[in-house]
Amino acid sequence: MLEAMRAIDRASFLPAEERWAAYRDAPAPIGLGQTCSEPSMVAFMLDLLDPCPGDRVLEVGAGSGYAAALAARLCAPGGRVVAVELLPGLAAAGRANCAAFGERLVYVEGDGSSGLPAYAPFDRILLSAGVRRGFDEGPFLAELAEGGVLVYPEERGRLFRVRREGGRLERDSWAGVAFVPLLGANA
Numbered sequence: 001m002l003e004a005m006r007a008i009d010r011a012s013f014l015p016a017e018e019r020w021a022a023y024r025d026a027p028a029p030i031g032l033g034q035t036c037s038e039p040s041m042v043a044f045m046l047d048l049l050d051p052c053p054g055d056r057v058l059e060v061g062a063g064s065g066y067a068a069a070l071a072a073r074l075c076a077p078g079g080r081v082v083a084v085e086l087l088p089g090l091a092a093a094g095r096a097n098c099a100a101f102g103e104r105l106v107y108v109e110g111d112g113s114s115g116l117p118a119y120a121p122f123d124r125i126l127l128s129a130g131v132r133r134g135f136d137e138g139p140f141l142a143e144l145a146e147g148g149v150l151v152y153p154e155e156r157g158r159l160f161r162v163r164r165e166g167g168r169l170e171r172d173s174w175a176g177v178a179f180v181p182l183l184g185a186n187a
Helices: 002-007 016-021 039-049 066-074 088-097 099-104 138-143
Strands: 028-031 034-036 056-060 080-085 105-109 122-127 144-153 156-165 168-178
Touching (some): 002 039, 028 088, 066 088, 066 105, 088 099, 138 144
């Protein structure tokens, strides 16, 4: 994780007027009311996700593409990240920010709040925005391969990790997170 974070400059994923804050451990605005999460939280979530070489990874609420870029580095060689963002302006910026990764990182504009069946199944799924009451994790679990991991936060509250092992779901959670809200039909 630390090697990936050293190799990928967070400043490259922030608007020019916010790059001064790239090396602070705090969320940074990326436009349209969205943020690039603080590096320690991105590292914690990716550590829980545990992307490995060859993994197929989905990130929903990808914003500027920073976490997707880190995941692409972590699942190389042979892995692939599909990043999805609902807001067109952020999707365009994220796609540009991630262009250097080529086919290892596909950046999609659209509503990923119910998964992305066209690209499924996934070994790892990360939601980078907070879910609210009424969120249904079912569509993501349907796209999660055996041995796969789903990580997602509440808007204000807990961070969840769900692992599919031997046909069972194993759940863990951690308290004290705050995220911008997930957008879309299953937010």
